[in-house]
Amino acid sequence: MFFLSKLFKSNKLKSVNSWLDEYIKILAERNLKPKTIEIKTYLIKVIRQQIGNNYLTQITPPDIAKIIKIYTDQDKAPSAKCMYHLLKDIFRESYAQGWNDKNPAEPIKCPKVTVKRSRMTLSEFKKILNEAEKTGNKIMHDAMMLALVTGQRRSDIAEMKKSNIKRNYLLVDQYKTGSKIALPIKLKCKKIGVSLRDIIESIDNDYLICHNNKKIKLDDITRQFSRLRDRVFNRDYWTGTPTTFHEIRSLSERLYREQRIDTMTLLGHKSQQMTDKYNDSRGREYKKLRIN
Numbered sequence: 001m002f003f004l005s006k007l008f009k010s011n012k013l014k015s016v017n018s019w020l021d022e023y024i025k026i027l028a029e030r031n032l033k034p035k036t037i038e039i040k041t042y043l044i045k046v047i048r049q050q051i052g053n054n055y056l057t058q059i060t061p062p063d064i065a066k067i068i069k070i071y072t073d074q075d076k077a078p079s080a081k082c083m084y085h086l087l088k089d090i091f092r093e094s095y096a097q098g099w100n101d102k103n104p105a106e107p108i109k110c111p112k113v114t115v116k117r118s119r120m121t122l123s124e125f126k127k128i129l130n131e132a133e134k135t136g137n138k139i140m141h142d143a144m145m146l147a148l149v150t151g152q153r154r155s156d157i158a159e160m161k162k163s164n165i166k167r168n169y170l171l172v173d174q175y176k177t178g179s180k181i182a183l184p185i186k187l188k189c190k191k192i193g194v195s196l197r198d199i200i201e202s203i204d205n206d207y208l209i210c211h212n213n214k215k216i217k218l219d220d221i222t223r224q225f226s227r228l229r230d231r232v233f234n235r236d237y238w239t240g241t242p243t244t245f246h247e248i249r250s251l252s253e254r255l256y257r258e259q260r261i262d263t264m265t266l267l268g269h270k271s272q273q274m275t276d277k278y279n280d281s282r283g284r285e286y287k288k289l290r291i292n
Helices: 002-012 016-028 034-051 061-072 077-096 122-134 138-150 196-201 218-232 247-258 263-267 272-279
Strands: 169-173 180-184
Touching: 016 034, 016 077, 034 061, 034 077, 061 077, 122 138, 122 218, 122 247, 138 196, 138 218, 138 247, 180 263, 247 263, 247 272, 263 272
Parallel strands: none
Antiparallel strands: 169 180
8 A cells, every 4th residue: 555655646746847858768769850859859848838847647638738729829730730749649658657547638639730831833933033133142042943953852952062962963861851862963944944953053162052151051041032032922912821932842843743753752752642742733823734
């Protein structure tokens, strides 16, 4: 009886913060991708701020719902979904190790992810690109061109260097997925008449995109693109939220698919289903009927 009483007391006194210290070690053993660890680490900080000082046995479904609501209230559905899955896993692990007698995240439904961000058309891309050229913003001009011609994410564009070119291939180690892609420098987007070789030869530095001879920060890419976009288009121009730099990746996929390029390999996806999501213009472009 004394042993059971002592065990119950120790369980009751286990705080969320103390458990999260242990949970972080569990994550470290899962061999997750660096980007995944980065996202989960940030979300764990939010959990600590909201319920970290509470005991595990005190956490209720409304506490879980309140944390998820932080993101749904900001229309950040993907982040809300990530938080939901993380909370469910955190308390599943604590339940499995006997720290609480139920998972408070279990009754909560997964937030529905509705994509509201507007796709980008080629015409819109050209107008924003012209604005970059007109304002003398060579960094964004080159970044946008690289994004369209290579189809890569901003995190990979920021890492591209001339020294990564081997035997006429630009080697890309995708930060998000770990996929390794070799892009031929003769790769050319016919709709704009520019090849990867053309872009590389127009740049003097080793880093293809840099600021003061240093690798550009990802937030700078996002911020500078947004400024250029908003100079060209009013906020009410977009049917959803304004298009972003990342949408160049979808535009690239759609243009290259017309050229019959293997876009699944280009984008570094493991399934055609994922690539097909990028091919969806979300109602912003007409599908052309091709006849012989």
